[in-house]
Amino acid sequence: GENVEQHPSTLSVQEGDSAVIKCTYSDSASNYFPWYKQELGKRPQLIIDIRSNVGEKKDQRIAVTLNKTAKHFSLHITETQPEDSAVYFCAAPSGYSTLTFGKGTMLLVSP
Amino acid sequence: DAGVIQSPRHEVTEMGQEVTLRCKPISGHDYLFWYRQTMMRGLELLIYFNNNVPIDDSGMPEDRFSAKMPNASFSTLKIQPSEPRDSAVYFCASSLSPSVAAFFGQGTRLTVV
Numbered sequence: 001g002e003n004v005e006q007h008p009s010t011l012s013v014q015e016g017d018s019a020v021i022k023c024t025y026s027d028s029a030s031n032y033f034p035w036y037k038q039e040l041g042k043r044p045q046l047i048i049d050i051r052s053n054v055g056e057k058k059d060q061r062i063a064v065t066l067n068k069t070a071k072h073f074s075l076h077i078t079e080t081q082p083e084d085s086a087v088y089f090c091a092a093p094s095g096y097s098t099l100t101f102g103k104g105t106m107l108l109v110s111p
Numbered sequence: 112d113a114g115v116i117q118s119p120r121h122e123v124t125e126m127g128q129e130v131t132l133r134c135k136p137i138s139g140h141d142y143l144f145w146y147r148q149t150m151m152r153g154l155e156l157l158i159y160f161n162n163n164v165p166i167d168d169s170g171m172p173e174d175r176f177s178a179k180m181p182n183a184s185f186s187t188l189k190i191q192p193s194e195p196r197d198s199a200v201y202f203c204a205s206s207l208s209p210s211v212a213a214f215f216g217q218g219t220r221l222t223v224v
Contacts, residue, residue, distance in 0.1 A: 032210060032211055034211075034212040042217070043202065043215040043216060043217050043218055044154070044202070044215050045215070046212045046214070049211075049212055089154065093209070093210030093211075094210075097167075097209060097210060098144065098156055098159055098167070098209045098210065099209075099210060099212075099213065101153065101154045102153075103153045104153060104154075
């Protein structure tokens with residue numbers, strides 16, 4: 001099955017800085033990579049996703065990049081704000097199976 | 112659509128008691144997932160259904176756990192008897208297919224004392 005590794009486990013930045021979270025996956029057949037944001041005490045919510053036919057996707061201050069050769073994908077948040085503080089999860093499917101989630105990254109943005 | 116709806120939001124029960132968690136998926140979503148989230152183990156998939164049929168229950172930790180989906184709009188996860196180590200947040204999620212983004216409910220925080 002799929003193995004998803006996520007780094008770092010915690011990330012502290014100053015407001016306005018950029019934040020980057022990286023994930024690696026093991027199944028070369030994986031073709032869809034979502035990112036979730038989970039605020040304290042709330043549900044995971046999809047914030048952006050990318051399919052394997054593109055290398056990068058942007059949505060305002062967030063972007064995701066994908067390197068299929070190296071089997072890794074990253075979440076980039078620019079101009080971070082305190083409300084970006086949350087736990088972020090990456091995920092990848094294994095073929096037509098379910099999503100496997102990374103262990104999560106706790107992002108803390110200090111004012 | 113109101114999204115995935117779970118009940119109760121919080122449950123505190125004594126060890127040995129039966130616990131039933133409930134979920135209503137998004138209308139039209141053929142796949143329903145039950146996850147458990149803890150600090151130590153992260154998000155774990157317990158079981159998922161396709162068109163009300165259980166497809167993979169390999170994540171169910173023990174026979175004390177059971178799940179049903181009697182129709183397209185309702186599922187339950189039951190723990191009998193409950194134990195303190197079952198304390199966690201249980202999420203239900205639904206999607207159009209198993210390998211694309213799922214939409215999560217607000218979760219049930221279970222505390223077994």
